[in-house]
Amino acid sequence: MPKKATTRKPSRPAIKAIGILTGGGDCPGLNAVIRAIVKTATLRRKWKCFGIQDGFEGLLTPGKIQELTPQSVQGILPRGGTILGTTNRGNPFKAVVRRGGKDVEIDVSHKLLRNFSRAGLGALVAIGGEGSLDIARKLHAIGVPVIGVPKTIDNDLSATDITFGFDTAASIATEAIDRLHTTAESHGRVMVLEVMGRHAGWIALRAGISGGADVILIPEIPYDMDKVAAAITRRSKRSKFSIVVVAEGAVPRGGRISSVGKTRGGVIRLGGAGEYVGAEIQKRTGIETRVTVLGHLQRGGSPTTFDRLLGTRFGAAAVDLIHQGGFGRMVALRTPKIVSATLDEACGKLNTVDPAGDMVRTARDVGIFMGG
Ligand code: F6P
Numbered sequence: 322m323p324k325k326a327t328t329r330k331p332s333r334p335a336i337k338a339i340g341i342l343t344g345g346g347d348c349p350g351l352n353a354v355i356r357a358i359v360k361t362a363t364l365r366r367k368w369k370c371f372g373i374q375d376g377f378e379g380l381l382t383p384g385k386i387q388e389l390t391p392q393s394v395q396g397i398l399p400r401g402g403t404i405l406g407t408t409n410r411g412n413p414f415k416a417v418v419r420r421g422g423k424d425v426e427i428d429v430s431h432k433l434l435r436n437f438s439r440a441g442l443g444a445l446v447a448i449g450g451e452g453s454l455d456i457a458r459k460l461h462a463i464g465v466p467v468i469g470v471p472k473t474i475d476n477d478l479s480a481t482d483i484t485f486g487f488d489t490a491a492s493i494a495t496e497a498i499d500r501l502h503t504t505a506e507s508h509g510r511v512m513v514l515e516v517m518g519r520h521a522g523w524i525a526l527r528a529g530i531s532g533g534a535d536v537i538l539i540p541e542i543p544y545d546m547d548k549v550a551a552a553i554t555r556r557s558k559r560s561k562f563s564i565v566v567v568a569e570g571a572v573p574r575g576g577r578i579s580s581v582g583k584t585r586g587g588v589i590r591l592g593g594a595g596e597y598v599g600a601e602i603q604k605r606t607g608i609e610t611r612v613t614v615l616g617h618l619q620r621g622g623s624p625t626t627f628d629r630l631l632g633t634r635f636g637a638a639a640v641d642l643i644h645q646g647g648f649g650r651m652v653a654l655r656t657p658k659i660v661s662a663t664l665d666e667a668c669g670k671l672n673t674v675d676p677a678g679d680m681v682r683t684a685r686d687v688g689i690f691m692g693g
Contacts, residue, residue, distance in 0.1 A: 333466065336443030338369040339643060340386065343403040344376035344411070344453030348472045348486030349624035350632035351403040354448055356394040357636025363391055366640060371442065372404070376449075377456055378411030380433045386440055398629060401622045409584050412456055430463055437465055444643045448472055450484075451668060452588070454651060458664035461649040468642050469651030469664055470635050474620055477521040479672035480662035481653035485635065488627040490517065490619040491527040494566075497615055498532025501564055509561035511553060511602050511610040515595025517619055518568045522674045524619070525568035530683060535563045536690045538598065540570035540578075541674045542681070544692025549598070550605035552690040557608060565602065567595045574693060634659050 341358055343351050355372070362368045370389045379385035397404055410417070413430040437445065444466045447457040450473035457467045471478045474490035494516045505512040514534075518524040522539025529537035535556055538544045553563050569591040572578050579593035592614070599612035624632065631654065638652040638659040650661040674681065676691075684691055 333646070334443065336366075336368055336643065338371060338442050339444045339446060339640075340371045340373050340380075340437070340440065340442040341389070341405065341446045342373040342376055342379060342448065343405045343407045343472075344447060344449035344456065345407060345409055346450065346473070346620065347402050347407050348450075348474050348484075348620060349401045349489035349622065350485035350628035351405075351407075351448060351472060352394075352397040352400045353624060353629045353632030354470055354472070354485070354636040354639075355389070355404060356397050357633040358446055358639055359389045359394045360391055361637045361640040362643075366644060368443075368640075371440065373445075375406045376408045376411045376453065377413055377433065377447075378408055379405075380436050380440075381411065381413060381416070381429060398633075399623045401620075401624065409452070409588065412452075414456065414459055430460065433460070434463060434465060444468065444648070446470060446639050446643070450475070451478060451671070454478075454664055455668045457651075458649070458668055461664060466643075466648040467664075468639055468648060469667060470639050471651055471653065471667060474524065475518050475521050476523040477519060477671045477673065478667060479670045480651065480667040482656050483631070483654055485624070485628040485631040486620075487523065487527075488631075489622070489625045491524050491531070492625055493619045493622070494524055494528030494615055495531045497613065497618075498528060498534060498564060498566065501613065502533070502562075505562035505564060508609070511563045511565060511599075511606070511608050513565045513567060513595050513599040513602070513610060513612045515567045515569055515592075515612065515614045517591075517615070518570060519591060520570045520671060520673065522568045522570070523672075525566045525571075526674055526680055526684065529566035529689065530680070530687070532564070532566070534566045534689060536565040536692070537684060538565070538567045538571040538594075538692045539674055540568055540572060542676050542692050543572050543574040543576075545574050546598075546601050546605070549690065549692060550602060553602055553606050553608065557606065563608075565598060567598050569594050571598075571692070573597075 373379035
């Protein structure tokens with residue numbers, strides 16, 4: 322009897338080893354993910370693990386792949402940063418080379434694919450934010466069996482409820498606000514704190530509400546400088562100090578985002594929003610004002626319990642996803658479960674603060690001025 326025709330996917334060889342890399346800006350919790358992947362892959366699946374140094378660049382440069390074992394990742398759970406190193410450069414689809422005295426961009430993804438195959442790796446785990454996940458998506462399209470793990474302190478990836486690193490960054494910003502309170506009160510000053518977050522106001526909003534700020538300015542709500550000054554003046558009648566939290570991507574109504582140039586990878590570098598707001602407040606209200614830029618302090622140091630746990634859950638789930646053949650996908654949190662989403666979904670849309678949402682409403686309910 323003729324057999325029934327079945328459609329089968331071309332089978333991949335059984336996995337013996339996987340590669341792990343971290344791309345883009347670092348973030349607390351990366352080492353928790355690396356550790357969980359190594360432990361789950363080696364102990365549960367009996368696969369070997371290889372760490373690729375300095376993001377995708379490590380697959381283009383010789384000597385940057387090293388074996389990771391449960392012993393070599395011992396003790397890294399509470400450590401900030403990434404033991405693998407990272408970089409904002411190294412996009413294989415836009416590698417910058419010097420030609421004829423000029424920097425030009427060329428596509429070297431074929432070289433990465435070749436090096437990946439030669440390394441004998443059956444899968445690649447790319448731990449990164451929007452930029453790195455977009456590279457992972459393109460690598461998957463040319464045949465690299467890749468899966469993603471979302472990270473960023475900005476919490477701006479829409480395919481997951483939350484990214485690890487965000488809780489730590491927001492906690493550091495909250496502590497900074499607590500510290501600014503005491504000195505603001507002693508001197509009767511306005512203290513402006515600029516925090517990171519790029520085009521999303523999550524860090525400013527979470528830390529601002531948790532730290533008891535008086536004004537929070539986020540990119541999603543263009544602010545009116547006259548109204549900000551009026552809010553500070555009103556408050557000065559009953560309290561001798563004010564705390565203003567400004568997201569680096571906050572924009573004055575009808576004005577432009579504050580930037581300090583571009584990275585070597587051509588990405589706009591934000592900065593200066595706090596200085597601008599601080600100078601305008603002092604000019605318009607006459608109240609002595611000081612500005613603090615929290616900067617990379619909010620990205621450094623040990624991850625919170627939340628970020629260690631989420632990183633560990635993501636790392637273990639990444640190994641499961643490889644085992645299930647879920648290439649071209651990334652692990653994600655859909656509370657309370659760890660699920661997966663396609664890399665297309667991950668790169669499709671930024672997760673920004675809803676100006677009419679619950680968090681902004683809460684801020685307004687407790688008397689925080691949101692800029693407009
Ligand atoms: O995306 C994370 C982030 O920390 C942003 O909040 C910030 O704008 C940017 O990276 C800073 O990048 P760099 O480390 O290149 O200065």
